[in-house]
Amino acid sequence: MSVVVIKPTTSATAHANLYGRARRWCMGPDLSGCRSLKRQAALWLQRHKLGDPPPEHPFDGERPSAFSGFNGRSAKRWPFTPDAVAVPLISSAIRLIAQPADDLIALRDQAASLYEERRARGLTRPSVRQPVLKLIAAFKFTCLDGEDAPWHPPIVGTKQVRFLVDRIYEACFVVISYLVGARVSEILALADCIEQRCSADGTEIFSYLRGRVFKTAVDDAGQPHLWAAPQAVARAIDVLERLSAPLREQAGRRELWLAMQGHGSSTRAPSMS
Structure with a gap:
């Protein structure tokens, strides 16, 4: 940063x-x-x-x-995203954070586990990498409901794993930003952020996104705020928590938006995405 x-x-x-x-x-x-x-x-x-x-x-x-003499009323605003763009964008993002996200997290975890296990045995670099690459190439992605083929063809190499993981991060951001309406600074500051509350009659449970608003806050810590979180947003947070879990543990940080430097699939010293 x-x-x-x-x-x-x-x-x-x-x-x-x-x-x-x-x-x-x-x-x-x-x-x-x-x-x-x-x-x-x-x-x-x-x-x-x-x-x-x-x-x-x-x-x-x-x-x-x-x-x-220049204020909000006189400013020329950017136009809203047209429905022809917004609807496919949000629909595709919600699709990606469903089963595709589960597939990618499983593949990443399997590859990282195998890599660390073989490296701990003191094997040579080729002896460590080759089984990992074979595991990645053999991984079968899920065929989603209503579709005739897996959502993604087989991939080769850790760079492609990282590329797809980054797309899941982006899909999570799209879902949260469009369906909640929080600012970028507020989304990037999220941590331990899903809060559930029962309805007055106890028959329903509602999810909320707990975060901080910075624009109107009196200090750098921000003002605590709750946003209503539809099911897709709660799912996006769940995916983010699982995506960033190894990096948060290694770095001792709480932020959800963590990413590795480089292109490998194994755990390394993380940096803010």
Whole structure:
């Protein structure tokens, strides 16, 4: 993960001059100027982290939009994803996190187990790898209901296993983002996140996604939040937990979005995806 460091300017006068230029620059709906104003507001909000903080609020306590004339009502929004794209995308993602995800997790675990077992015996690299490659090539994917052939043909090599595992991760992200509506930062921060509650009469059980909202939070920890989680989202979280389990155990981390560096199927030191 990359870290953006905001370096303070050299003096309070420099801060004031910067704010003054930005205020004069963006007195109309000019997008680049509005971004500059937002940067000045961000510096003020994070003044406690700066060695030489700005002496006063750059806009007398007002929002930057009060000076720019550019706000949510005047912004040109990106169009919604057309149904012709969204429906096949979500349908395919839900399909992938069902039995295909179970197949891939089983294959990955079998290959990793065999690899580690043979490596622990002190065998040579070819003697370790060749049985693993044979296991992968012989694996039979499931034939899904209503389909005449397995959902995927046989594969060769650990790179293809990793490629398909990455597609399962992506399918999980699509399902959660579309069916819950959480922001990217909120989805990537999920951990131990499924909560179930009974209905008032005790006849039904509802699933919720427990996470944190960062956009309106007062600190970096975020504000606790619950989203209603339909069955497909609960399934996506279950798949993510099983996909990331070996890496979370090895790294001692709770995040669900962990991935290995490189292309192998065996466990290694993980990094954030």
